[in-house]
Amino acid sequence: MSDITASGVQPAESVSVRSRFPVHVAVFLAPALAIYTLFSIYPLIDTIRLSFYTGDESGARHFAGLANFYTLLTDPAWSGHFWNALRNNLVFFAVHMVVQNAIGLGLAMLLSLPRLTGGSVYRTLLFLPTMLSVVIIGFIWQLMLNPLWGIAEKILSAVGLGSFFGPWLGQETTALITISLISVWQFVGIPMMLIYAALLNIPDDLLDAAIVDGAGPFSVFWFVRLPLILPTLGVVSILTFVANFNAFDLIYAIKGALAGPNFSTDILGTFFYRTFFGYQLQVGSPTMGATVATAMLIIILLGVLIYLFGVQRRLQRHTF
Amino acid sequence: MRPNIRPGRIAVHIALVLYTILAIGPIALILINAFKTRRAIFSDPLGFPDARTFTTIGFDQVFTKSDFGLYFVNSLTVTVVSLGLIILIGAMAAWALTEYRFRGNTIIALYMAIGIMVPIRLGSVSILRMMVELNLVNTLTALVLVYVAQGLPLAILILGEFIQQIPRDLRDAARCDGVSEYRIFASIILPLITPAIATVAVFTMVPIWNDLWFPLILAPGDGKQTVTLGVQQFIGQYVTDWNAVLASLTLAIAPILVLYLLFSRYLVRGLTAGAVK
Numbered sequence: 001m002s003d004i005t006a007s008g009v010q011p012a013e014s015v016s017v018r019s020r021f022p023v024h025v026a027v028f029l030a031p032a033l034a035i036y037t038l039f040s041i042y043p044l045i046d047t048i049r050l051s052f053y054t055g056d057e058s059g060a061r062h063f064a065g066l067a068n069f070y071t072l073l074t075d076p077a078w079s080g081h082f083w084n085a086l087r088n089n090l091v092f093f094a095v096h097m098v099v100q101n102a103i104g105l106g107l108a109m110l111l112s113l114p115r116l117t118g119g120s121v122y123r124t125l126l127f128l129p130t131m132l133s134v135v136i137i138g139f140i141w142q143l144m145l146n147p148l149w150g151i152a153e154k155i156l157s158a159v160g161l162g163s164f165f166g167p168w169l170g171q172e173t174t175a176l177i178t179i180s181l182i183s184v185w186q187f188v189g190i191p192m193m194l195i196y197a198a199l200l201n202i203p204d205d206l207l208d209a210a211i212v213d214g215a216g217p218f219s220v221f222w223f224v225r226l227p228l229i230l231p232t233l234g235v236v237s238i239l240t241f242v243a244n245f246n247a248f249d250l251i252y253a254i255k256g257a258l259a260g261p262n263f264s265t266d267i268l269g270t271f272f273y274r275t276f277f278g279y280q281l282q283v284g285s286p287t288m289g290a291t292v293a294t295a296m297l298i299i300i301l302l303g304v305l306i307y308l309f310g311v312q313r314r315l316q317r318h319t320f
Numbered sequence: 321m322r323p324n325i326r327p328g329r330i331a332v333h334i335a336l337v338l339y340t341i342l343a344i345g346p347i348a349l350i351l352i353n354a355f356k357t358r359r360a361i362f363s364d365p366l367g368f369p370d371a372r373t374f375t376t377i378g379f380d381q382v383f384t385k386s387d388f389g390l391y392f393v394n395s396l397t398v399t400v401v402s403l404g405l406i407i408l409i410g411a412m413a414a415w416a417l418t419e420y421r422f423r424g425n426t427i428i429a430l431y432m433a434i435g436i437m438v439p440i441r442l443g444s445v446s447i448l449r450m451m452v453e454l455n456l457v458n459t460l461t462a463l464v465l466v467y468v469a470q471g472l473p474l475a476i477l478i479l480g481e482f483i484q485q486i487p488r489d490l491r492d493a494a495r496c497d498g499v500s501e502y503r504i505f506a507s508i509i510l511p512l513i514t515p516a517i518a519t520v521a522v523f524t525m526v527p528i529w530n531d532l533w534f535p536l537i538l539a540p541g542d543g544k545q546t547v548t549l550g551v552q553q554f555i556g557q558y559v560t561d562w563n564a565v566l567a568s569l570t571l572a573i574a575p576i577l578v579l580y581l582l583f584s585r586y587l588v589r590g591l592t593a594g595a596v597k
Contacts, residue, residue: 025422039465043440128577131576293451
């Protein structure tokens with residue numbers, strides 16, 4: 001803070017306030033900077049610091065360098081769970097990228113049709129699941145897919161797919177995909193809305209010009225609209241990535257901290273929780289928890305960096 | 321009604337209606353069955369409750385076996401206080417960062433932006449340690465502090481973009497009259513940003529209300545549970561009592577549903593900001 005007040009306003013740069021000493025700038029910024037630094041940035045840095053320490057029975061902490069990371073990645077007691085969680089998380093993300101963004105794009109295309117009757121009603125209803133708590137959505141689908149209640153089976157039978165039904169949430173082979181699809185079902189509203197907004201931003205002249213030039217609906221989509229909404233698809237992808245690699249609530253609600261059956265739905269968020277708090281007979285470990293959190297942080301930062309330098313720079317932004 | 325309804329349009333509506341049923345069907349099913357007897361829930365899950373099958377036994381169970389009213393007040397307190405602080409503090413910072421040029425402006429703006437991409441959840445180990453030291457475990461204050469820190473970065477971004485659109489003439493005129501910067505902010509800028517509050521609310525209020533992680537870690541007991549955590553704990557305990565489970569889900573859905581249907585226009589507008597004019 002002090003360097004803001006001390007440095008003063010540079011006359012050449014100053015637009016609105018010329019010769020005033022900006023104490024008020026410090027006053028305006030102080031509360032936000034204080035709370036944000038104390039409860040967001042400091043804990044993140046402290047977590048990284050903690051990941052370099054180990055605790056012993058007496059509660060004392062010793063600096064251990066990269067030993068925790070070495071344990072996490074190579075010790076059989078840890079690495080199996082870590083790689084399993086990372087792999088599951090990648091599947092979780094892949095399902096979102098493919099299914100959620102495809103459905104979101106499709107719905108946005110339909111909603112952006114000119115003079116669509118009832119467009120705002122559709123938008124409101126389609127976005128509704130996104131507003132509800134992930135926990136509530138988890139329980140709703142747990143009931144829906146419960147073979148005891150049999151409602152999913154009944155509905156599938158009605159459209160001739162009854163034999164297809166199985167206890168999807170309970171089987172090791174299908175549980176992760178099912179949970180991913182539940183999450184897709186809930187959050188499809190976000191890509192839908194963002195892409196819809198991007199589609200509306202395309203000026204009609206551009207589309208008209210393409211049509212006058214003889215482009216069919218497919219070419220208009222492929223060569224005019226899709227390139228123009230690519231930056232939005234990039235934003236959607238990185239938002240999905242961060243949310244997915246930070247997810248926890250849905251799996252905890254449906255499967256509990258053990259992410260069963262046999263850890264088949266375990267993702268980094270649930271693995272972090274178990275490591276930090278412990279479960280059943282396993283005692284939680286703050287330092288190993290911090291290590292897992294730091295690993296997640298690195299993964300998320302890698303994703304963000306790839307997006308910022310690999311994707312966003314290549315995508316030209318169009319402003320009209 | 322336009323006379324020339326094309327078959328293509330009908331196909332579009334069929335697709336949209338089918339997906340809408342998929343999107344709200346499960347929620348509607350929960351709401352419908354919450355008011356039915358256990359027998360009717362299983363024998364006729366798709367039917368509406370009628371005189372024979374109507375019951376509120378599930379709700380009675382929820383209210384006698386859990387402190388649902390208390391959880392609701394907790395959630396409401398945390399959400400409203402956090403949102404209020406995020407908007408006030410966020411607007412102050414956004415105003416400072418967009419209005420004034422000073423050394424470090426860009427660096428501070430970037431510093432604040434870290435929180436948009438990096439989830440604060442990953443700092444939970446240290447946050448819990450801090451809250452233990454500050455004696456704030458199992459208090460709503462702990463949740464408010466964390467949620468304000470979590471919500472500020474995005475709020476500052478949104479409010480900053482909004483403040484930029486406010487015409488300069490207003491504040492310049494005020495400055496000519498010798499009005500202090502604090503008063504310019506309080507009496508000119510704050511009233512003008514009210515439309516942006518809906519947008520900030522979409523992005524901050526809903527995640528706060530729905531969050532499970534921080535209530536689970538920072539305030540899991542002592543009657544400080546939020547609705548989301550309370551329902552999670554309740555269902556974990558009464559998982560076989562279908563009436564109670566459905567009723568507790570309905571109680572958790574209802575307030576959001578009512579608020580959403582009342583304010584959806586603003587929320588949708590906030591999400592598609594700039595596009596739908």
